[in-house]
Structure formats: C-alpha cells, structure tokens
Amino acid sequence: MRAVMRANRSRDTRPELRVRRAAHALGLRYRVAARPLPQQRLTADLVFTRARVAVFVDGCFWHGCPEHYRPATANSEFWQRKISSNQVRDERANHLLEAAGWVSLRFWEHDDPQQAAVVIERTVRSRSISRKG
Numbered sequence: 001m002r003a004v005m006r007a008n009r010s011r012d013t014r015p016e017l018r019v020r021r022a023a024h025a026l027g028l029r030y031r032v033a034a035r036p037l038p039q040q041r042l043t044a045d046l047v048f049t050r051a052r053v054a055v056f057v058d059g060c061f062w063h064g065c066p067e068h069y070r071p072a073t074a075n076s077e078f079w080q081r082k083i084s085s086n087q088v089r090d091e092r093a094n095h096l097l098e099a100a101g102w103v104s105l106r107f108w109e110h111d112d113p114q115q116a117a118v119v120i121e122r123t124v125r126s127r128s129i130s131r132k133g
Helices: 002-007 014-025 076-099 113-132
Strands: 031-034 044-048 053-058 103-108
Touching: 014 044, 014 053, 014 113, 044 113, 053 076, 053 113, 076 103, 103 113
Parallel strands: 053 103
Antiparallel strands: 031 044, 044 053
C-alpha cells in the first residue's frame, strides 16, 4: 500500500500539465506547486501572486468528484476516510485563501483544460486590473 501511495504524483499530473500549458498559451505566467500563504501548509497547483489567485486541479478519485468518483471496494473504510479528509482540507484551504483576500479556483481533472485556462485568465486579469487601481 505504501509503495502505491508514494507512486501517486502530487504535482505535474497530466490534467495539471494540460491546464498549465493552456494557461501559458494565453500569456499567463505563474508559480507551480507553490504556497500562496507561506505560513500555511497549503500548496496550489498554479499560483498568481500579484493577482492573488490560487488554482487547484483536483483528481476525481482523490477529491471525490460527484460525477466520476467510485468508492473503492477494497479497504473501503480507509478510502472513504481519506477522500472525506481531502474534501475537508479543500474546503479549509478555500476558506483560508478567501479570508486572506485570495481567489481559489478549482477544476476537476475531467474539465476541459482550454475552458479552465479561459476562466483562469479572466480571473487573473480582472484581479490584476482591480489591484492596480
């Protein structure tokens, strides 16, 4: 079990790379796997520090996607606790970021990366403009 868990990537997943490439193609520049709030143990997939936007690309299994999540049959109690704790952690992260003046954008791994990038671009650009004035 430990070897399986360690083999799962926490960054540079295919869905994350697709969103990053699409955002980069739109001219956006960002930090990868960074902590938007340095004092918190919280890492976002893409971080736009000036605009204060944190982007997360969540895996359907790991974060309990309402559309695609299928409970594990083996060791189901463990996995249910794990997924539930991930969801609680995600909510906490959203609240911490919001309280600090950040916007948290969350996308599922099955979301279209081009559409996600457009949402990211609109959010970053609108917050960059409003922060200047």
